[in-house]
Amino acid sequence: MKPVRSLARAMLSGIFVVSGARNFVNPERLVTAAKPVTDRVTPLLERANPRIPTDTTTLIQVNSAVQVGAGLMLATGKFARPAALVLAGTLVPVTIAGHPFWNNDDPGTRNNNQIHFLKNLGLFGGLLLAAADTEGKPGLRWRTGHRIGHSRRSVQRAVRTARREARIAVRSASTARRLPG
Known part of the structure; x- marks a missing residue:
């Protein structure tokens, strides 16, 4: 792997490893923001497998653990393309739950959430590029x-x-x- 690719993947994965670890250890601070999204996902999960835990705290921890694992795989270059796709998938509910700028009445909060929403959109684009990167191989x-x-x-x-x-x-x-x- 070329040094630029290694560095770029490590830089891209850093946010997922750090925030995933932090959110896994302390998921309670995110429960209020995540509840509207997890409430919509819960019926789908229950239909898929009734034994899957669907409480918001557990779903936050699962998402966080997946981010840490996939982030480390992306950083090390092991299964980097699938890891990038998995990270992109975990980013969607996090962005919708964490930065719903369209629901904010306060201009300062709206602006802050909009910036973070766009930042996550940029991360999503970077992950799509990483998922498409064949490292010069066909x-x-x-x-x-x-x-x-x-x-x-x-x-x-x-x-x-x-x-x-x-x-x-x-x-x-x-x-x-x-x-x-």
């Missing part, structure tokens, strides 16, 4: 297309070879018939 789409093209060319070569061999066989058979025997 991506899955290119490799698939290349393999299909290679297979198509192999089949075409095999067809040409079979035709050529059939023509040779026909010539040999007609020559053999003409020879006195």
